[in-house]
Amino acid sequence: MTDATLATRSGESDAVTTFEQHRAELIRSRRAMNLLFIALFAAATVASIYVSRFYPDRLASGLPRIFEYFGTIMPNLELDKLFVGRGDDGRAVAGSIVYWYSDFWVYVRLIFETILMALTATILGAAAAFLLCFPASRNLAPNTIVYWISRRFMEICRGVPEILYALILVFAVGIGPLAGVVAIAIHTAGALGKLFSEVNENASMRPVEGIRGVGGTWFEEMRYGVVPQVMPNFASYTLLRFEINVRASSIVGFVGAGGIGQELNRVISLYSDDRVVAVLLLVVILVTMIDLFSERLRTHFIGKENFR
Amino acid sequence: MSALPFSEIHATQIEAARREHPAIFPTVSRWATMWSLWAVLVLYTAGSLWYFEVWRFATASDRVWRLVSSMFIWKDMGTWRYFDIYSAIAQTLAMAFLGTMLASVAALFIGFFAARNTMPISPVRHLVRRILDVLRGVDQLVWGLVFVRAVGLGPLAGVLAIFVSDTGTLSKLYSEAIENIDRKQVEGVRATGAGPIKVVRYGYLPQVLPIFISQSLYFFESSTRSATILGLVGAGGIGMIIIERFRANLFDQVTFVVVNVLVCIFVIDWFSKKIRQRFIGERAH
Numbered sequence: 238m239t240d241a242t243l244a245t246r247s248g249e250s251d252a253v254t255t256f257e258q259h260r261a262e263l264i265r266s267r268r269a270m271n272l273l274f275i276a277l278f279a280a281a282t283v284a285s286i287y288v289s290r291f292y293p294d295r296l297a298s299g300l301p302r303i304f305e306y307f308g309t310i311m312p313n314l315e316l317d318k319l320f321v322g323r324g325d326d327g328r329a330v331a332g333s334i335v336y337w338y339s340d341f342w343v344y345v346r347l348i349f350e351t352i353l354m355a356l357t358a359t360i361l362g363a364a365a366a367f368l369l370c371f372p373a374s375r376n377l378a379p380n381t382i383v384y385w386i387s388r389r390f391m392e393i394c395r396g397v398p399e400i401l402y403a404l405i406l407v408f409a410v411g412i413g414p415l416a417g418v419v420a421i422a423i424h425t426a427g428a429l430g431k432l433f434s435e436v437n438e439n440a441s442m443r444p445v446e447g448i449r450g451v452g453g454t455w456f457e458e459m460r461y462g463v464v465p466q467v468m469p470n471f472a473s474y475t476l477l478r479f480e481i482n483v484r485a486s487s488i489v490g491f492v493g494a495g496g497i498g499q500e501l502n503r504v505i506s507l508y509s510d511d512r513v514v515a516v517l518l519l520v521v522i523l524v525t526m527i528d529l530f531s532e533r534l535r536t537h538f539i540g541k542e543n544f545r
Numbered sequence: 546m547s548a549l550p551f552s553e554i555h556a557t558q559i560e561a562a563r564r565e566h567p568a569i570f571p572t573v574s575r576w577a578t579m580w581s582l583w584a585v586l587v588l589y590t591a592g593s594l595w596y597f598e599v600w601r602f603a604t605a606s607d608r609v610w611r612l613v614s615s616m617f618i619w620k621d622m623g624t625w626r627y628f629d630i631y632s633a634i635a636q637t638l639a640m641a642f643l644g645t646m647l648a649s650v651a652a653l654f655i656g657f658f659a660a661r662n663t664m665p666i667s668p669v670r671h672l673v674r675r676i677l678d679v680l681r682g683v684d685q686l687v688w689g690l691v692f693v694r695a696v697g698l699g700p701l702a703g704v705l706a707i708f709v710s711d712t713g714t715l716s717k718l719y720s721e722a723i724e725n726i727d728r729k730q731v732e733g734v735r736a737t738g739a740g741p742i743k744v745v746r747y748g749y750l751p752q753v754l755p756i757f758i759s760q761s762l763y764f765f766e767s768s769t770r771s772a773t774i775l776g777l778v779g780a781g782g783i784g785m786i787i788i789e790r791f792r793a794n795l796f797d798q799v800t801f802v803v804v805n806v807l808v809c810i811f812v813i814d815w816f817s818k819k820i821r822q823r824f825i826g827e828r829a830h
Contacts (some may be wrong), residue, residue, distance in 0.1 A: 282646065285639030288632070289700040289781065290824060299696035306695035343686070357593040360586065394808050398774045409609045410601040418597055486614070488686045491778055495597075502778075505690050513691075521682040 312337045315358035337511055344500065344519050350414055351496040351523070354489075355482040357416045362425025362482075363475045366391075369426065370433035371459050377437055377445075379455055387430075394427025399485050401496040414495025423483050429478055436470045437463060476531050483527045487520050497523075615796040625798055630786055634809055640700050640775070641768035644707025651712045654721030657745065663723060673716075680713030685771050689780035697703035698760040700781030707768050707775070722756045723749060758794060759821050766817045773806050 248514065286292070316415050321333040338344075371377050378384035402420035410416050445462035453461065490498025498522055504512045563570050571579070613786060657663045664670045688709050692702035731748035739747065776784020783806055790798045 252554075281642060285642045288635050288639040289643060289704060291639075291643055291701060291704055297706075303692070303695045308692075321637055333818060351642055353593050353596070357597070360590050393731075396810075398770070400774050400777060401787070401803065404777070404788070405612065409612055410605045413598060415597040415599060415601055418594075424801070482686055488684050491686060491690070501687065502690065504712060505687075505694055517683060517687065519681060524682050527676075544604075 246464055298497030310511060310513040312514055314354045338515055340515075342514070344497065344516060347497040347500050348519060348523055351486050351498075352483065352527075354414050354418050354421070354486040354496050355479060358421035358425060358486065359475060359482050361418070361422040363429055363471075363478070365422070365426035366429035366433050367471070369430040370437055371463070373430060374437035376440075376442060377459065377463065391427045391430040391434075394423050395431065396427070397424075399424040400489055400492060403489040406491045407493045412493040412495075417486055417489040420489060420494060421482050424485070425478055425482060429474060431469055432474045433467070436467045436474075465502040472534055476535050477538045480528055480531050484524055487523065613794060615794075616800045617797075619797045619801065623800065629782075630802055630805065633776075633783045633786045634805065636700055637772045637776075637806075638769060638813075639808075640703045640707060640782050641765060641772040644704045645707045645711055645761060645765040645768050646774070647704070648711035648715050648764070649757070651708070652715035652719045655712065655716040656723055657749075659716055660727075661718035662721035662728075663745075663749070674818070677713045677716050680709055681717070683710070683711040686774065686778060689775045691780045693779045698779045698781075698785075703772060703775045703780035703782055706780055707772060711764055711768060715760065718760050719753070719757055721752045722760075726752045737772075762817050762821055766814060769813055770810055773810075 314334065318333045321335070322495055369391060370494050372379065372383045373387040373391060375384065378387075399420045402423050403417050406420050408415035410419075444466065445458050448458045448462045486496045486498075487501075488498045490496040490500070491502045493499065497516065501513075501516050501520065598647075654678070655673065658739050659670060659673045661670065685706055688706035689702060692705045692709075696702050696705070726749060730752060731744060734744050734748035772782050772784075773787075774784050776782040776786070779785065783802060787799055787802055790802070
């Protein structure tokens with residue numbers, strides 16, 4: 238209903254009735270649409286409840302067990318013994334922090350290993366992504382075949398979750414952090430390569446044309462034309478990826494690929510005591526610290542204006 | 546100055562340029578810092594790889610060869626129990642759907658308790674936010690492991706893991722959306738004498754609902770990705786099929802399942818992008 242038809246009508250009541258009619262129509266069509274959506278949504282919900290066997294009785298029997306479990310993994314600290322150290326015989330007193338964290342130095346070593354894994358994987362992955370991103374950018378690729386191959390290769394690298402790569406690599410090279418490092422590096426190469434090539438596609442082509450004008454080869458075009466423009470963005474994406482990789486390297490241990498995850502898996506599956514919360518707490522602290530540190534570093538070196 | 550090819554530029558011309566524009570050439574100290582940084586990086590990487598026992602790759606070649614060949618040569622395809630595979634994929638989608646839906650419902654309430662403008666009592670707000678931080682800080686897979694331990698193997702643990710970790714993230718995003726709304730509409734509703742429930746219903750919800758829906762859709766998408774690996778710790782879905790057949794050395798079936806999962810995720814990404822574009826528009830992102 239347009240203004241023109243409203244204007245041709247004479248009298249106020251006519252305009253009001255047209256408006257009301259139009260409104261009723263709109264409401265009716267909207268209601269039909271909404272009903273359709275609600276029906277679809279309800280069908281999806283019922284189907285997924287059926288498929289995942291999420292029945293109320295299972296939930297009702299499961300819920301008390303969840304609370305029970307969370308009760309058993311809480312540390313039982315006693316206030317009066319909280320800061321009591323080890324006795325003369327080298328035994329810690331039950332109820333003290335020392336008793337709760339009796340394996341503290343093992344955890345510290347594993348957390349150190351986790352950070353090293355994330356750092357090495359980020360460096361290796363970023364180096365691979367740096368090499369891959371130039372042939373994978375539409376404006377810089379030397380030809381379509383190279384472009385297509387490098388794109389698909391990166392998609393395979395980032396499509397499969399890193400823990401699956403870790404599973405396969407643990408089979409190939411044995412239990413230990415090496416499998417985790419390589420798995421995370423592969424995933425990082427795919428994910429960062431995509432981001433890097435998007436940065437490249439937004440880079441100005443004028444320096445590249447300038448280098449080509451003075452007779453530079455493809456490699457010189459990339460080195461002197463593109464790299465100086467994109468380096469700050471690459472650095473910030475790599476730092477961001479480091480944060481993600483710390484999280485990843487703390488869980489690849491679930492399939493035996495090293496780091497604190499291996500200890501976490503062992504502790505959760507074998508014991509249900511306060512050690513679970515002890516390790517979990519350290520993991521949360523680690524992730525939070527790395528996030529804060531990396532945010533500081535990014536804003537210090539790169540400045541906020543480079544983040545969009 | 547006309548552009549010369551590289552081959553025709555002489556050392557004397559470079560020297561002249563260096564004298565005229567010293568700022569564009571690197572000084573010795575900058576050059577030294579650059580190279581020492583690179584040296585540290587390379588030394589660190591080499592050292593850490595040595596620490597991680599990189600030589601294991603040298604002795605792994607025949608295992609890798611056996612693995613790769615059995616991954617890509619598919620044998621006995623009639624005995625692969627396709628029904629199990631596809632029902633596990635359906636179960637994964639169902640887990641992601643239920644987990645995200647429950648998390649959205651929870652976040653709808655928790656979001657209002659974590660937003661500055663709807664929760665004026667700051668200790669309550671800070672407590673809610675810290676709890677959400679913990680829910681987010683622990684990885685979904687860890688939640689999966691914990692819930693498997695608590696309620697046993699199966700999709701229930703997976704749904705709960707997705708629910709808990711998505712609640713943490715979605716509540717934070719929802720509360721940020723609530724903090725960014727236009728105050729005038731809320732004041733208008735309040736001026737008519739509406740109670741707190743009605744203020745939320747007519748003042749806040751119409752403004753934030755499109756953002757909520759688009760974020761929930763986005764999280765459904767990302768939960769389908771993460772739900773595929775939740776099964777690796779026993780929390781139901783396709784991951785359980787993957788780990789079970791991997792342990793039984795049926796690598797060709799693992800490859801088949803992974804390819805199927807990738808196709809599924811691709812289809813869902815595409816579909817959810819279309820829905821978001823159609824109903825919410827690009828504006829809400």
